[in-house]
Amino acid sequence: MPSNQLAPYQKELLEQAEAVGALKFGEFVLKSGRISPYFFNAGLMSTGAILNTIANAYASTIVSTFSSSPRPIDVLFGPAYKGISLAACTALVLASSHAQSLGFAYDRKEVKDHGEGGRLVGVPVSGQRVVILDDVMTAGTAVRGAVGMVRAEGGKVVGVVQLLDREEVGGGKDVDVRVDGEKVRSTVDDVEEFLGEGARVVSVLKMRDLMLYLEERGKTEDLEKMREYRARYGRRD
Template sequence: MSNLESYQNELIEQAMSVGALKFGSFVLKSGRVSPYFINAGLMNTGPILATLADAYANTVAGAFPEDKVPFDVLFGPAYKGIPFAAVTALALHTQHKRDVGFAYDRKEAKDHGEGGKTVGAPLAGRRVLVLDDVMTSGKAVREAIGTVQAAGGEVVGVVQLLDREEIGQGDARRSTVTEIEELVGAGRVRAILQMRDLMAWLESKGMSKELAEMRDYRDKYGLKA
């Protein structure tokens, strides 16, 4: 397994320290019983937000360079995606000298004041990069893409906190990432961490029991070649 970037190691370790990343037995929305679970809502302190911002910004800057895949707005789906978009916009400015707006949606459209379903930078006619937490079946990110498109924006890519690298909703030979890339473009779905990165980290820490459970899960639900 390849070596992890420093920001990946730091993010995993900080997520473990605050209980946002756990290893054990967890029933997912899909009904699958997973040996690990990540709750991005627990990443709610200054130190881990700083690490998260750095990780998102580095991933975005590397995967979506300004001269090849430009974008105007970061979109964070409500609710967990909202702070992701805000801190990443800040980190892109301070660390990478890229100035972009950020926006997010409401769970229900507002019918007074400024109205509408989205808040922040306007989306109409803009190129939008969606930030999200965890992709399993891809249902949530599909909804986010639909929200951006309904507001007149063009989704040029997706960056997630964790790609579970699991089979998608249909053909077991196709991953969720492949399915979403059919909506936004080949190579335009990226992640800070993948399941293989968590496995590499477990291996480096000598956590053999957890690693074996991860391998079993990957054999059952991972993308089949």
């Protein structure tokens, strides 16, 4: 798929997200204080049809990213609570549409002290190559916590797949993309370093895909605001 063209699953995902109000364009104040020209709330994507689209999008991203690895991945991990449905549905789609049968696991918010007990539910992760599914990383705190749980159980995290990469550098509303000539680090940079050599953070969608989506629809005013925001806060690849 050319870099200047949306994949069918990306286009379908964006259309459905906008239709239910999960993706909005305008002016939105973020926790960082930045005024963003768009807002994405994956929690509003909560119907069967949209979940099917999301799972297919995750599955396609996983296949294109990890299938060429010398050793395939074994387990999808979905951090509680939003990640649970993502891991389960994506595992189903990988089996039904891509002939890849992976296990899935997730964590409990509170450790269970009866029955089978323990913190993790699903297939064992010990000795397995694990990919974590996330929606949107802000500071990466939740992902680091998930990595810690997998490692504590003997698993190896080889990647993270997030639904949307905002492609921003860290910091607050007044941060410049460079300080003393050096590039300001992004959350993705920090998480990849935390994961270690060979592990990857990839995404179903990037901010640039949202811009392409607007361009294809001729929404020039929203597109210009996105360009200005990216020029100020965007990560430099």
